Amino acid sequence: MHPHQPSRVAAAVMEPAGSARRLPFMLLSVLLLAVAMVASVTFAPAISAQTATEDQTAADVAEQVQDSVVTVYTYIPGGMFAPGQTGEEPSGAGSGWVYSDDGLVVTNRHVVVGAEEVKVVTADGTIIPAEVVGTDWYQDVAVLQLNPEAGQELPPAASIGDSSEVRAGDQVIAIGTPLGQFANTVTVGHVGATSRALNTGTGYSLGNLIQHDASLSPGNSGGPLFSMDGDVIGMNVAKVDAVTTGVASADDIGFAIDGNTVVAVVEEIVANGSVAYPYLGIQSQATPQGVVVGGVEAGSPAADAGLQPGDMIVAVDGERVDADQGVIDLLYDHEPGETVTLTIVRDGGEIELDVELGTRPADL
Numbered sequence: 001m002h003p004h005q006p007s008r009v010a011a012a013v014m015e016p017a018g019s020a021r022r023l024p025f026m027l028l029s030v031l032l033l034a035v036a037m038v039a040s041v042t043f044a045p046a047i048s049a050q051t052a053t054e055d056q057t058a059a060d061v062a063e064q065v066q067d068s069v070v071t072v073y074t075y076i077p078g079g080m081f082a083p084g085q086t087g088e089e090p091s092g093a094g095s096g097w098v099y100s101d102d103g104l105v106v107t108n109r110h111v112v113v114g115a116e117e118v119k120v121v122t123a124d125g126t127i128i129p130a131e132v133v134g135t136d137w138y139q140d141v142a143v144l145q146l147n148p149e150a151g152q153e154l155p156p157a158a159s160i161g162d163s164s165e166v167r168a169g170d171q172v173i174a175i176g177t178p179l180g181q182f183a184n185t186v187t188v189g190h191v192g193a194t195s196r197a198l199n200t201g202t203g204y205s206l207g208n209l210i211q212h213d214a215s216l217s218p219g220n221s222g223g224p225l226f227s228m229d230g231d232v233i234g235m236n237v238a239k240v241d242a243v244t245t246g247v248a249s250a251d252d253i254g255f256a257i258d259g260n261t262v263v264a265v266v267e268e269i270v271a272n273g274s275v276a277y278p279y280l281g282i283q284s285q286a287t288p289q290g291v292v293v294g295g296v297e298a299g300s301p302a303a304d305a306g307l308q309p310g311d312m313i314v315a316v317d318g319e320r321v322d323a324d325q326g327v328i329d330l331l332y333d334h335e336p337g338e339t340v341t342l343t344i345v346r347d348g349g350e351i352e353l354d355v356e357l358g359t360r361p362a363d364l
Contacts, residue, residue: 033221033238034094034111058173061230062186067123068098068158069184069224071177072107072130072144074115093180095223096120096144097232099266103146103154106266107222108237109135112142120146122155123184134269138277138332139257140206140237141265142222158224161231163259166210168193174214174236174254176223189214189252196255198238204328208261210234216254225256233259278336278357282307284327290314290345291327305355308346315343331357 056064073090094111098104105120112118118130133143148154170191177183189212197207210225216239225234234256268275281300284291290312296302314321316330317340334340336359344351 058188071121075117094221095176097224105144109142136275163233173226176220178217178219180219187215209255213252277360279360301358312345
């Protein structure tokens with residue numbers, strides 16, 4: 001088995017976005033934690049879920065919550081036969097957790113994007129078909145619905161805590177399936193900071209993150225981060241690695257989307273099928289000076305406002321675009337239907353254009 005290396009955080013800058021404090025990661029790469037092309041899967045035995053109590057060890061908590069943690073496998077047409085429990089070679093793998101007793105499962109969007117088929121494997125090795133209910137590209141959240149076959153029981157839902165109460169120094173537990181093979185692997189660490197953001201380098205920041213040092217590997221994407229009370233307080237999404245020799249080690253700097261953000265996104269996906277974000281309607285390229293417009297979609301808010309290919313957006317409502325604050329971050333501080341003023345560099349001079357933001361199409 002030769003899993004692909006995890007991808008760097010990336011997104012085509014079709015839009016502009018908003019929020020949070022941002023950290024520049026000089027000489028560091030931000031790595032998503034999904035695995036592509038995995039096979040030969042082994043599964044940990046299940047242990048009954050219970051309610052966590054005070055003064056428990058990490059082992060106690062892990063034992064009590066692990067039935068709510070699952071492995072997510074994705075498949076594309078024409079996949080090869082592979083020995084093992086599914087009989088097929090997955091195109092990718094990640095982790096997830098059971099959100100509700102009716103079989104909703106939460107994972108990262110980048111785990112399931114592009115998949116034709118999804119199967120979820122529970123802690124006891126049961127393989128349950130699943131379908132994607134909806135995804136949110138901006139916060140990297142996906143909601144799945146389990147569709148158990150005859151005789152299959154749904155796994156228990158996780159208990160969800162209040163991530164606003166998480167503090168630097170709190171002990172946390174990550175559970176997931178590193179490398180797509182080692183289901184329900186438990187790692188323990190501490191919160192390093194809250195309210196972190198990672199600049200993706202593509203015009204927006206992945207925000208609302210809990211930084212922690214519980215070990216993460218490819219395959220941990222979408223897995224839950226538990227408090228010592230046994231509550232989900234985050235969903236693991238990325239880590240940073242040194243990419244240049246001579247740079248101090250960046251091992252075990254991991255990030256989880258804070259649980260309150262995940263819950264808000266999940267509830268909107270369940271209610272509406274997607275999350276409503278403002279929409280400009282451009283194809284663009286981020287630069288240190290601003291965002292260069294490469295194309296303008298016909299009939300879009302950008303077209304109506306008079307944006308042109310070659311324009312460089314350097315500010316939104318007077319806030320300058322820079323390496324740590326992209327156009328998408330600034331636009332996503334607003335709601336669809338609001339009007340914003342874009343400062344544009346065109347033909348060597350600055351002009352201002354008022355744009356009434358639309359609603360980002362769900363399929364983007």
